[in-house]
């Protein structure tokens with residue numbers, strides 16, 4: 049990538065590649081260095097400005113007039129062009145209109161109707177795994193609920209469901225730079241594009257589902273039909289890998305910090321807070337971009353108009369200026385204001401669903417598992433999502 053901006057001499061710059069395998073495996077020391085270097089650090093390799101302190105991440109996310117999503121949230125421009133028309137890549141007032149299209153499916157009441165079925169599914173899944181004693185907490189636990197709940201929620205036909213994980217992972221790779229990893233995902237992205245195109249063309253979504261809500265909006269003239277694929281992508285893209293990552297990260301952390309699991313087990317009311325703490329400490333989405341609409345200043349550093357700014361949620365969530373002992377996993381920490389689900393108008397639209405799934409699994413586990421023993425783990429390498437490909441655990445059932 050060519051460097052097109054020359055930052056003023058006083059602005060810290062770095063040639064680190066946040067998207068290399070090594071940085072994806074172990075990003076936290078670099079995040080600390082970025083935070084310590086200043087409110088904004090220029091990433092030479094990507095001609096992008098990284099914001100990593102909590103205070104400034106919130107400032108940027110709040111000021112949608114200056115830090116626009118309309119030019120896309122990816123590091124690379126070709127994929128930004130593919131994001132045009134999504135809620136994610138829009139600014140108010142258009143953003144608010146788009147977000148409103150399917151808001152009805154995501155209200156606490158609408159989600160509440162699904163809760164009992166999700167909890168029942170979690171119970172059955174967890175009972176079976178605990179009876180076996182050893183299992184893979186990614187492939188056999190974390191993936192199972194999202195892969196059944198999300199496609200039903202969006203209203204997808206059975207055909208194509210087996211490709212959803214590959215497609216979702218390609219979407220998140222493409223939100224990084226167009227490195228080799230992202231390029232390898234291009235065929236999957238093309239398939240996803242034609243899958244969504246077919247859904248819209250043939251209207252093959254379940255009546256009453258979120259996808260049906262998108263198509264109805266077009267039929268009623270509230271959005272052009274041509275915008276339906278983008279709105280489907282909004283929900284198909286981020287609903288799986290994020291939740292799977294968070295559930296996997298939870299089991300990994302509880303197997304390493306067994307005393308934290310003891311607390312949850314003894315007081316399951318801690319589960320919602322514990323899940324927030326997981327999302328803070330091992331933030332599933334590392335960072336998304338914004339583009340500056342005018343010259344502006346972040347923490348006293350001036351940035352010109354038309355610049356790309358990388359907002360590092362994962363770094364802000366470990367900022368020692370905000371959090372006491374940020375590296376410590378503490379399920380009792382006051383953690384409600386982490387930015388793992390974003391902040392401001394683009395704050396995660398699907399977090400209610402993600403929370404229902406994760407809370408249900410943790411509740412079922414808390415009723416059955418005395419402790420987790422980590423047998424081995426393997427990291428998944430994705431440009432944006434921090435996750436494991438595999439976490440093998442042995443569980444000790446309560447009362448064993």
Ligand code: HEM
Pocket residue numbers: 109117121135136137147282283286287288290291294327332333336361387388389390391393394395396397398399401402
């Ligand atoms: C643990 C799970 C999840 C995490 C950590 C997560 C994280 C995020 C983050 C950080 C953003 C902010 C994007 C920005 O600032 O530009 C976001 C937005 C979004 N998320 Fe999630 N997400 C999760 C689950 C889901 C699920 C299950 C769905 C769908 C059902 C979903 C749908 C969306 C949508 C549509 C947006 C865009 C909202 C907008 O632009 O107004 N997410 N998510």
